[in-house]
Amino acid sequence: MSSVTSAGTAVRPLRKDAERNRALILGAAREVYAAQGLDAGFDEIARAAGVGVGTVYRRFPERGDLVEALFEQEIDAVVARVEQAAADPDPWRGLGDFLRWGAEAQAADRGLAQVLAAAGRGHERVAAGRDRLRPAVEALVRHAQQAGVLRDDVTEVDLGIALAMISQLGDAGSSDLRDRYVTLVLDGLAVRRDGPTPLPPAQPSEDDLACVVAPARRHR
Amino acid sequence: MSSVTSAGTAVRPLRKDAERNRALILGAAREVYAAQGLDAGFDEIARAAGVGVGTVYRRFPERGDLVEALFEQEIDAVVARVEQAAADPDPWRGLGDFLRWGAEAQAADRGLAQVLAAAGRGHERVAAGRDRLRPAVEALVRHAQQAGVLRDDVTEVDLGIALAMISQLGDAGSSDLRDRYVTLVLDGLAVRRDGPTPLPPAQPSEDDLACVVAPARRHR
Amino acid sequence: MSSVTSAGTAVRPLRKDAERNRALILGAAREVYAAQGLDAGFDEIARAAGVGVGTVYRRFPERGDLVEALFEQEIDAVVARVEQAAADPDPWRGLGDFLRWGAEAQAADRGLAQVLAAAGRGHERVAAGRDRLRPAVEALVRHAQQAGVLRDDVTEVDLGIALAMISQLGDAGSSDLRDRYVTLVLDGLAVRRDGPTPLPPAQPSEDDLACVVAPARRHR
Amino acid sequence: MSSVTSAGTAVRPLRKDAERNRALILGAAREVYAAQGLDAGFDEIARAAGVGVGTVYRRFPERGDLVEALFEQEIDAVVARVEQAAADPDPWRGLGDFLRWGAEAQAADRGLAQVLAAAGRGHERVAAGRDRLRPAVEALVRHAQQAGVLRDDVTEVDLGIALAMISQLGDAGSSDLRDRYVTLVLDGLAVRRDGPTPLPPAQPSEDDLACVVAPARRHR
């Protein structure tokens, strides 16, 4: 049990110092990626972690490995938060919380925004994280639609895209500002007495989400 | 007349060949920036223009100079389009056209999207362009609000930000997809029978627009 | 004519300064490769040439380009020398000169030895040089055999291999020492009154030459 | 006995597991050096031995220490083989066996070839091995010369160098190919009815053997 990662692969546990460095690196990467996005160099992360570059490469031989290891954790947190929103007895409030919190999280972390936008293109475990995310968002959508508060012609993907749009209100944008547009978008999503304007096209695909810009560095 | 740039500063007129090169460079930059965004190197622009890099540097010593010269023109086109939308006898249709066309234009031109998002941060003349843009958008907003179709608590800045959000649905996003979110956002903007949800905060400032990400190249 | 390289491809002549640097680089490469072999880094060559690394990369984008450009010249010199040996009215003396001079040249230039040993594996123009070399050595062999001084069961390839063997008597070996073994090998090659010992196998192929060690750096 | 290494220096006996590791490392080094030459990294040897790199460094602090320990053994085998050849009642056959077998052995073991070529330059105990080798080769030479089949002007050093030359016909060369050049060189070494060509210089020194290339790793 203790020698099993969250991915389920049995591995020998790292030596204590190695584990400490691994944690230092992940911590540094979190900060650096949050501040600069995924283009940040290993050099900078190593410096921030107080270890040599070689150590980063030893622990994460492929650049993607670090991204995966880091955002696997982060996405787990996102999933938990979304599930919590989906469980809200007031589905509309849950929807709002989802958008607000999601926008907040991505605004505070450029790396997270890039990873979510790229939908784990090339990141197996991140993509797996997205797969865990999806049912939660679907539940959110279903509940709100069943409660008659969310228009019927939007899907789980629309919600993801709406979130991505709001999240572009970058790092510098104040929390208030994001709230303003969350509200505005929510109003667009709400069921209207006079009925919503029909949305073209019928069904955006999961891949459409990946079109949202801010593409992560191309991993060779 | 010939010894005056469009910005109004008196300069010695360029030699004829220099003038020709300037035009070649601007043309090339338009294409390159549209395709790759403002991070594209001068090298590439020079190649596309069929001149040496040195020539580009001589004509536009600072990277910003080229951006300014180029997008001053482009923004003029945007202004014209917005004024046309503002003149539409059907203000709601004008609003829709503004968003649709704006999103389209930015999707087709990554550089334009970056410039508009950055709101001319550091680009004096681009900022001036935005100042010409503002009254047109204000007119658009005023007309639609007077006609009772646009909620009263949104401003021209909100409209700019809404456009920026939609425009983030990058180059790869299909026109249909953009339309979908234009529609959705428009529904959020529309006056509702049951009244809109109040928007926080009261008044986003002009500078808030600059928070929209897609940041220009980081200058060391 | 003046704008044509020795390979026959028409190119625009380099600017004077570029040409000067190209020459500096080739000169430096000659020395560095001679002393250290083809594994030497571009950094070192640049330093020896007194130019920046970037310049070396500009002029020779692929590592192989520099090797080719350099040894194309060198091999031309080798070819000339071998042709001269083949033209000697005394074929046996020609043979001796070939071995002596060839061994000398390779002992003085580790790079040349590597290039000749690798037989231009991956170096188009070097291989072409070898192709020009071959007929000259064949003539040498033929003349000596027709004169009845060289045993009939050796071929052009055998001569190449014999040369390679002697050339391994490295850089430090004195000229006298090499002469000693040239003489010894020549005695093995000479027609003997009591007849030579038959040589297995019948026909070494051209590729066998490439088996001689000292393999050049693997070019990616 | 157990507290004395084969070199005769008194040392505290190794712990049993240390002794086992030492053996594992030597076995692995034999294989790795044979395949890749002496440039192989300690890392690779450690992996092949199934121990950590640190262990290799502890056991053999200097790279040379491992080479010495390993080839001291190997050279003993060579010495035995040469003595056997020297004992052959047919001295010419003994000579042929020596060259053939020596070339074969070096072709099969790049490390051995490098060590013999470097003649123990900087390897005290390997040099000592060569000292044991020398009388055997001298006997070989003496017998063959006394039998009138080997020319009188060659020495045991010449034989070593001849062997080194042939051995350069690297790992890839077929056994047949090596035989071809063994034969050719033997013909050069044989007494000729019409008398041999005199060899310059009179006496190659022992050190001349070290000039044969295939230099060991360059120590920075």
Place this chain on the structure above:
DNA sequence: AATGAATGAGCTTTCATTCAT
């Protein structure tokens, strides 16, 4: 004593900017 993690120098390659021609 054994381990393999950590180190950091070194080499490669690219590219924005300057400058000789």
Place this chain on the structure above:
DNA sequence: GATGAATGAAAGCTCATTCAT
């Protein structure tokens, strides 16, 4: 004024050796 060659800093990655566990 135009050119594109030259520059050198920077980023990526590897690997021989040391050292904490």
